[in-house]
Amino acid sequence: MDLKYDPRAIEAKWQKYWQESGIFKVTEDPEKEKYYLLEMFPYPSGKIHMGHVRNYTIGDVVGRYKRMKGFNVLHPMGWDAFGMPAENAAIANNIHPASWTYENIAYMRKQLKQLGFSYDWDRELATCTPEYYRWEQWLFLKMYEKGMAYRKESFVNWCEPCQTVLANEQVEAGMCWRCGKAVRQKKLWQWFFRITDYADDLLLHCDQLPGWPEKVTTMQKNWIGKSAGAEIRFAVEDSPEMITVFTTRPDTLFGATFMCLAPEHPLVTELSKGKKEEKAVAGFVERMSMQDRSAKALESYEKEGVFTGACCINPASGRKMPVYTANFALMEYGTGAVMSVPAHDQRDFEFAQKYGMEIIVVVRPEDKDLDVSAMTEAYAEPGIMVNSGQFDGMENETAKEEIISFLESREQGKKTVSFRLRDWGISRQRYWGAPIPVIHCESCGIVPVPEKDLPILLPEDADILEGGRSPLPYIDYFSKTDCPRCGRTDARRETDTMDTFVESSWYFDRYCSPGCDSGMFDRKAVDYWMPVDQYIGGVEHAILHLLYSRYFTRVLHDLGLIDCKEPFTRLLTQGMVCKETTSCPEHGFLFPSQVKWQEGNPACTLCDSPVTVGRVEKMSKSKKNVIDPNALLEEYGADTTRLFCLFAAPPERDLEWSDQGVDGSFRFLNRIWRLTADWLDDIRNVAPYNDAPENLDDSLRELYRKIHETIRKVGNDIEDRFRFNTAISAVMELINLMYGVEKENKSAHTDAVMRLGIESAVILLAPMVPHFSEEIRAELGYRESILLAPWPEYREDALVKDELTIVVQVNGKLRSRFDIRADADEETIKEKALADEKVQKFIEGKKLRKVIVARGKLVNIVV
């Protein structure tokens, strides 16, 4: 055995062996229990970053562990390959999005292989290939048939100078990131998926996902946002129009004193037409269309509105209510109209004060009356009805039902529920995405592409136009086509492409039979593998990606294509990889390699200025606080890199990068290596000890127990808790103990127990540092891959202790401890504790009030 641990030689050797032996290839095997392990596939952005390394390392440990436990493990990898960065790179570097993407894939695949991940590479897929997206187009057609895909008008961020649609992240403070000019909202006809049809079902099953972090299901529930209430219709004065509102507080109807419509509400323009307010209203609507509509932006705007010139009639009180249009009313939620009850809604209260609107109290606290003139805020609590006609005196919760019945009987409203969730807009006016397979015909309207014409290929000989515009509408051979229904020769192909979340909503199904060319997937394969048993990825996908995938799985289920309804049985959301930032007054943020140490202080390598060490933040290119995995692989190898990612923090928490910590992980592997090298001659031809512990002397017996305790702990930590950090520290303790074994005083079984110890340590670490473990196991004389070795089981009899240490507290404070036979009964333990010399000092002359004995651990004496 080489005396020095040389990861580079070892890792290349075993990676080659795994690849050539095809050991990670799997097929459906009804004899074995399946385990589908999946990590979120990466966007091929250029190279692997530490977030990927962490995510995929965690997954790999689980995959290798389950494999050793005898499961048939499906562990695939692929590429989420459509998307905007490819277009941006194309513009910046004058390279085609396709070549950019495929080059990145090739490079990143190589990096993943260097990290030793146990993927079945035969199942690799890239979503930008026609073999993949043709089935997405096929599904679109099925969804269109069912009315699950439809078109409606909605808004996009539009940059006039660039003549292009912008993503939210391309809008910076209301301005276009490219030209810096103001962005406005433009209405376009776009494609949607009817996810709201499944809102109730998606919500209901949030409580049936016990393997998901509660935080994620809670976020999903809040996102779907079901609320019960009523729709109420208000007649508009001097007009045949009605305004319909949704409210969760029908009980406060008598207190509604004005109405607010969203600026985009169709009635806004109509109601103000020909009135003196018309100009002001039009100006307001125009101004609002310029505003950024994201939640955070809206948050910062002051609440404002203008009078439309029209009034409506409160169906309960008969009161005249002025109709306003206001920036806080959202067209997307409810009906786009809000009945405003200033006495019982804080936002309405503020709005009423600002514009001098009437405030009427209709719910009072049980113990007092509310005086409008003395109110400083709205009263939103439950209470007793007042000023509400026949409903006075009721509890407001009862009044909710009563008022709804009252409205229903007069056909002025009805009970209803509303969801916060909106339909999924999938249209993107972009090039690098899957074409939506429909044709627009002057005679026939929307005509779906016939199935036999799929796939609609994305032309790959086109270039992104100036300003980032999609070339698709300008490519004649693509966009000009014949109508498949009537044959008209002037039809136009749809040039919107699909949101990339569509690809990631079914890739896990495709992995089950990635080469399938007769459908989205092979039914037998998908029924065998799905659902995913363990899904692992960043918490940033907690809502959208996971919700869309759950939705797609339901759609596939209801189309009769798949058995399961929930795609992911267990979910692990891992934390971010963070590092402190470093910056120089002259050069701004610095990469770690741009910082040198001068007399114990950090300095800039470019200008020698002292460097400021900033907060620990998520690694990001813009802050330059990044570590390049390549450099780590070069210096320490894959096993050390993996080990540190696992050891530094539990998976769901953020991980703080530490160069010295990496060094420590490397030292640990070296320590095992040396221990093995040191003992190899003694243990090479010895069988690992596997007898009763009684035949061992005290210190060996202690080691034997430690070995089995470690086996138990590592298994539990991986299996139940994904606590790789504590699993590793348990093995460290075992190694530390073995370092204390002296060869000089060897007894009959020393070699056998040492062999067991080393063998166990290595096998327990095999999922985490696979190359290292394979190598040592080979040195110990095994011919087969460690992957084929069964996961070790602990012996109960080795864990048994003759003596237990009991600690003694007096009034809850630790005062003494003693050892006692493990089979001693409670009374004996109690007596021994009371008789203890140190304990005596504290209880002498005092009255014993209580003595508590806790299961073989502790005695607490209360005096």
Add this chain to the structure above:
RNA sequence: GCCUGGGUGGCGGAAUAGGUAGACGCAAGGGACUUAAAAUCCCUCGGGCCUUAGUGCCCGUACGAGUUCAAUUCUCGUCCCGGGCACCA
């Protein structure tokens, strides 16, 4: 504003059923080996107190209360930090 995590030594973290706070690692200090250094191995390592230096006492898990024989762990309140968000009518 709403939702959601989190606060434990110089640092990352541990404490799995309310029962010995600080496992393991990093950093630091000391020692051994060496001509020397590196590497390695061993020891110390939360704070304070003491004319008994100990198998000693007190304090200590963001802060303040509470429940309990016993709280890092459970309850309530406060402060601070991170993440998400589409004004939830």
